[in-house]
Amino acid sequence: MSTVFIALQANEDTRPIIDAIALDNPAAVINRQPAMVKIDAPDHLVIRRETIEDQLGRAYDLQELQINLITLSGNVDEDDDTLTLTWNS
Amino acid sequence: MDMKATKKKLGMKERYRALTRDLGWEPSYQDKDAIFPYASYEGIKVHDWDKWEDPFRLTMDAYWKYQAEKERKFYAIIDAHAQNNGHLNITDARYLSALKIFLQAISPGEYAAHKGFARAGREFPGVGTQVACQMQAIDELRHAQTQIHAMSNYNRYYDGFHAFADARDRIWYTSVARSFFDDAMSAGPFEFMIAIGFSFEYVLTNLLFVPFMSGAAYNGDMATVTFGFSAQSDEARHMTLGLECIKFMLEQDPDNLPIVQAWIDKWFWRGFRVLGLVSTMMDYMLPKRVMSWREAWDIYGVENGGALFKDLARYGIRPPKGWDDAEKAIDHMSHQFMLGLYQWSFGTSFHSWIPSDEDMDWLSAKYPDTFDKYYRPRWAHIRKLKAAGTPFKNYGLARLCQCCQLPSVFTEPDDPTLTCHRETVYKGEKYQFCSDGCMDIFNNEPEKYIQSWLPMPALFSELGGDVGAWMNWVSLRDGVDNGDYDGSTDQQHFNEWRGLATSNL
Numbered sequence: 001m002s003t004v005f006i007a008l009q010a011n012e013d014t015r016p017i018i019d020a021i022a023l024d025n026p027a028a029v030i031n032r033q034p035a036m037v038k039i040d041a042p043d044h045l046v047i048r049r050e051t052i053e054d055q056l057g058r059a060y061d062l063q064e065l066q067i068n069l070i071t072l073s074g075n076v077d078e079d080d081d082t083l084t085l086t087w088n089s
Numbered sequence: 090m091d092m093k094a095t096k097k098k099l100g101m102k103e104r105y106r107a108l109t110r111d112l113g114w115e116p117s118y119q120d121k122d123a124i125f126p127y128a129s130y131e132g133i134k135v136h137d138w139d140k141w142e143d144p145f146r147l148t149m150d151a152y153w154k155y156q157a158e159k160e161r162k163f164y165a166i167i168d169a170h171a172q173n174n175g176h177l178n179i180t181d182a183r184y185l186s187a188l189k190i191f192l193q194a195i196s197p198g199e200y201a202a203h204k205g206f207a208r209a210g211r212e213f214p215g216v217g218t219q220v221a222c223q224m225q226a227i228d229e230l231r232h233a234q235t236q237i238h239a240m241s242n243y244n245r246y247y248d249g250f251h252a253f254a255d256a257r258d259r260i261w262y263t264s265v266a267r268s269f270f271d272d273a274m275s276a277g278p279f280e281f282m283i284a285i286g287f288s289f290e291y292v293l294t295n296l297l298f299v300p301f302m303s304g305a306a307y308n309g310d311m312a313t314v315t316f317g318f319s320a321q322s323d324e325a326r327h328m329t330l331g332l333e334c335i336k337f338m339l340e341q342d343p344d345n346l347p348i349v350q351a352w353i354d355k356w357f358w359r360g361f362r363v364l365g366l367v368s369t370m371m372d373y374m375l376p377k378r379v380m381s382w383r384e385a386w387d388i389y390g391v392e393n394g395g396a397l398f399k400d401l402a403r404y405g406i407r408p409p410k411g412w413d414d415a416e417k418a419i420d421h422m423s424h425q426f427m428l429g430l431y432q433w434s435f436g437t438s439f440h441s442w443i444p445s446d447e448d449m450d451w452l453s454a455k456y457p458d459t460f461d462k463y464y465r466p467r468w469a470h471i472r473k474l475k476a477a478g479t480p481f482k483n484y485g486l487a488r489l490c491q492c493c494q495l496p497s498v499f500t501e502p503d504d505p506t507l508t509c510h511r512e513t514v515y516k517g518e519k520y521q522f523c524s525d526g527c528m529d530i531f532n533n534e535p536e537k538y539i540q541s542w543l544p545m546p547a548l549f550s551e552l553g554g555d556v557g558a559w560m561n562w563v564s565l566r567d568g569v570d571n572g573d574y575d576g577s578t579d580q581q582h583f584n585e586w587r588g589l590a591t592s593n594l
C-alpha cells in the first residue's frame with residue numbers, strides 16, 4: 001500500500017470540492033495545514049464531477065481544479081467525469 | 090441547470106486527440122531525422138510516439154483559460170499586498186533571508202527551466218510531448234516573472250533584493266542552482282526531462298513549494314504564498330509530465346532501462362544537493378515554522394518518493410543510488426548549511442544569525458538525535474565568541490565541490506564528526522567533491538564537469554583575489570546586504586516601521 005494525495009489551496013472555491021472528495025473516498029484522510037488542505041488516500045483516490053456539482057450547486061468542469069491545485073501524487077487519469085490518482089494498479 | 094445546452098460537442102479525450110492528431114503530420118519533403126536531430130543520440134529507443142499522452146488532456150483553449158484565471162487571482166493578491174503594508178505584516182524581517190535566497194537562486198532557475206522546455210518542445214518528435222513541453226515553457230516563464238514581480242515590493246523596503254540578476258550570474262552560492270540547470274540544459278532532451286520533470290519536480294519540488302509556502306502563509310507573507318501556490322498549481326502538470334516521460338521510455342524499449350536508471354541516480358543526487366538549501370530555509374529562516382525539514386522529508390521524500398519508486402519497480406527501476414545517503418543526511422544538513430552560511434556571511438547577499446534559545450529548543454525537539462549532540466554546542470561557542478566581541482568569521486574561501494558547487498560542509502554519511510571530502514585526478518588535474526554521489530557523477534562525465542565555472546577559483550583568476558572588487562562585481566554592498574541580521578539595517582527598519590504602523594507616534 002502506498003499513499004496517493006492531492007493538495008488544494010484552502011479557499012471558498014475548494015471547500016465544496018474537498019467535501020465531495022471526502023464523500024467519494026471514505027478511506028481518505030483530510031489534513032488541514034496553513035493555507036492548504038492535503039488529502040491522502042491508500043493507493044487510489046477518485047474525484048467525480050457529479051459529486052462536486054451536487055456540493056457546488058452548479059455545473060463544474062473538472063479542469064477547473066487546475067486553478068486551486070497545489071500538488072498531487074500518483075498516476076493521473078482524467079476524463080470529463082473523473083480524475084483518478086493511483087499507485088500500484 | 091442550463092449548462093447542458095452549452096456542453097462542448099467533443100469530450101475531453103476527443104478534443105485532445107483532435108489537437109494532437111492535427112499537429113502531427115508526416116513530413117514529405119524533409120527527412121524526420123533531420124527535423125529532430127537530437128531525438129536519438131542519447132540512446133533512447135522509441136517505437137511509437139503516439140503512446141505519449143498528457144493524462145490531463147489539456148488543450149490550448151483550456152490552458153489559456155485557466156492560466157489567465159491563475160494570473161487574475163495572483164495579481165489581485167499582489168495588489169492587496171502592496172496596498173496594505175504587506176512588507177510590515179511578516180512575522181520578522183529575518184524571514185526575508187529565505188526570500189532573498191529564493192529570488193537570487195531559484196527564480197532564475199524558473200527562467201532556465203523555461204528555456205529548457207522551449208527547446209525540449211522543439212526537439213521531441215511526439216506531438217503530445219511537444220504540446221506539454223511548450224505549455225510548461227510558458228508556465229516556467231510565468232513563474233520567473235510572477236516571483237520577481239511579487240518580491241519587487243520587498244525591494245522597495247529591504248536590502249539584498251536589488252541586484253538579484255548580478256547575484257544570479259556571479260555570487261558564489263547561486264552557482265549551485267545555476268550549474269544544476271546548465272547541466273540539464275546542456276544534456277539531450279530525454280535527460281533534460283529526467284533532470285527537471287522527474288527528479289527535480291516530481292521527487293523534490295514538493296519540499297520547496299508545499300511546506301515552505303505553507304510556512305510563508307504562517308509568517309504573514311501573502312505575496313510569497315501566492316506566487317508559490319500559483320506556480321505549484323502548474324507543477325502538478327509538470328510532475329505528471331515527468332512521470333509520463335519515465336513510464337514512456339521504460340515502456341517503449343527494455344534497452345532504455347539502464348540509461349534511465351543512471352539518469353535517475355545522477356539527477357536525484359544533483360537535485361537533493363540543490364534543494365538542501367531549503368532545509369535551512371525551513372528549519373532556521375522561518376520565524377514561525379509549520380514543520381521541520383525532517384518532517385517534510387518524511388512526507389514528501391520517504392513516503393511519496395518511496396511510493397513512486399515502488400510503483401516504478403514493475404519496470405525494473407530501483408530507488409536512486411544516493412537514496413540511503415540522503416536519508417542519513419536529513420537530520421544534519423540544515424544545521425551544517427546554517428553554520429556554513431553564518432561563518433561566510435560576509436559574502437552573502439542576505440543575513441544569517443545565531444539561533445535564539447527558543448529556536449534551539451525547537452531544533453532539539455525536532456532533531457532529538459543530532460541537535461544537542463552535534464550542533465547546539467557549536468552555536469553556544471559561536472554565541473560566546475560574539476559576546477566577547479570576537480564574532481566567528483571565516484574569511485578563508487570555501488572548498489567547492491566540482492559537481493554540485495556547494496562548499497564541502499557536509500559530513501560522512503556514517504560519521505557526523507568527520508567532514509566528507511573526496512578527490513580525484515583527471516588528466517593530471519585534481520578535483521574535489523562533497524560526497525560519493527557528486528564524485529560518481531563527475532567520473533561518469535569528466536569532460537563535462539572539468540569545464541565548470543567555479544566561483545572561488547574565478548575570484549582569483551578573474552579578480553586577483555580582491556574581495557572588495559568581487560563585492561562590487563556581484564553588487565553586494567558590504568555592511569548593508571551581508572553579515573549578521575542582529576544589528577542590520579533590515580532589522581532596524583523593520584522594528585521602526587512596525588512601531589510606526591501599530592502606533593500613532
Ligand SMILES: [Fe+2]
Nearest residue numbers: 199229232320
Ligand atoms: Fe516552475
Ligand SMILES: [Fe+2]
Nearest residue numbers: 229290324327
Ligand atoms: Fe515546473
Ligand SMILES: [Zn+2]
Nearest residue numbers: 490493523527
Ligand atoms: Zn557535491
